[in-house]
Amino acid sequence: MHGASTTESGAPLHPHESGLGWEKMKCSFCGKEIKKGTGLMFVKKEGTTFNFCSGKCEKNLLKLKRNPRNTKWASEYHKIKKGKKQ
Ligand SMILES: [Zn+2]
Numbered sequence: 001m002h003g004a005s006t007t008e009s010g011a012p013l014h015p016h017e018s019g020l021g022w023e024k025m026k027c028s029f030c031g032k033e034i035k036k037g038t039g040l041m042f043v044k045k046e047g048t049t050f051n052f053c054s055g056k057c058e059k060n061l062l063k064l065k066r067n068p069r070n071t072k073w074a075s076e077y078h079k080i081k082k083g084k085k086q
Pocket residue numbers: 027028029030031032052053054057
């Protein structure tokens with residue numbers, strides 16, 4: 001049946017319903033993939049957006065200001081992801 005779901009111009013879309021809104025996000029700290037519906041988002045004043053897989057990563061980056069490259073457990077994910085040496 002046609003016209004069952006009309007979309008008026010300017011009508012808000014619901015990305016969660018389409019499944020397109022939340023693409024595969026990566027944790028800004030450890031680089032781990034964040035599953036849809038999980039994780040944390042943080043937007044800084046200047047508009048930079050961070051995504052975190054856990055509060056642990058959020059704390060390490062924002063509060064402790066750690067560099068993931070210098071954090072053993074976080075750099076592990078980056079290594080796996082790249083898969084090659086420099
Ligand atoms: Zn993380």
